Amino acid sequence: MDLAGRMPAHQAMVESLSMRPFSRLSLALLLIAACQTPLAADSVAIRRAVEAFLQTQIKDLPGNPIPVIGRIDADRLPGACEGPTVSMNGPRRWGSTQVVVACRDDARKLFVQVDIPVVAEYLVAARTVGAGQKLTDSDVNAVRGKLPNDALMDKNLVVGRIVKNSLGVGVPLRADMFRQPWVVQQGQTVRIVVVGTGFEVTKEGRALHNSAVGQDTQVRVDSSTIVTGVARADGSVELRN
Secondary structure: OOHHHHOOHHHHHHHHHHOOOOOHHHHHHHHHHHHOOOOOOOHHHHHHHHHHHHHHHHOOOOOOOOOEEOOOOHHHOOOOOOOOEEEEOOOOOOEEEEEEEEOOOOOOEEEEEEEEOOEEEEEEEOOOEOOOOEOOHHHEEEEEEEOOOOEOOOHHHOOOOEEOOOEOOOOEOEHHHEEOOEEEOOOOEEEEEEEEOOEEEEEEEEEOOOEEOOOEEEEEEEOOEEEEEEEOOOOOEEEEO
8 A cells, every 4th residue: 555545534535736837825714624524413312301301391291292303404503512402482382383403502593393293172163153253152162172273162252252253163263363342442431530548539531442340441521631451341430549
């Protein structure tokens, strides 16, 4: 075996390149590229971190779901992912969602698709309900199956609420489909209650907009005075002194 055969790889490259018409800068750049081989992040370690995190997220979910983890695209990270931390990408804790993987020494993040199939009872519309109608107990059915994203499971969260847009039979019910009924309506005369330490004073005014229980509402007292209070269940507006 000749001398070049016994040389280290990078030294042999130097000998070979020195025979070519490269500038010193070009030669230096090629040597750097040859000696530095980026280490891809360990996808197995990242997957284990995701699995461990998901176990903490599903422990109180019904039906003992088994999460399905999508592709770990570790090649997008420049090096080994030391001390990965995992978090949910948003509030959704079941169904099709994402987790975010952050490495200790890298500002870049990795997004991993996951599916958490929860089988449980959830609420659907028992019949067609028009927009603006108040949902009653007979308008709601409970069915068992794979829980859709954001589906509600507690009737107390929907019965008595107002439907924003019409619902078809079998549509899974979500919180964003409803609003609370108005206890104060725009233009109506309302009783203003001023509450202070040891006293309560009442006065009448005209509501400037619709409000549900607990919402801030504005009331015109006279042509030049507008006050802001909180709508109460009896339709009055409470001001705290």
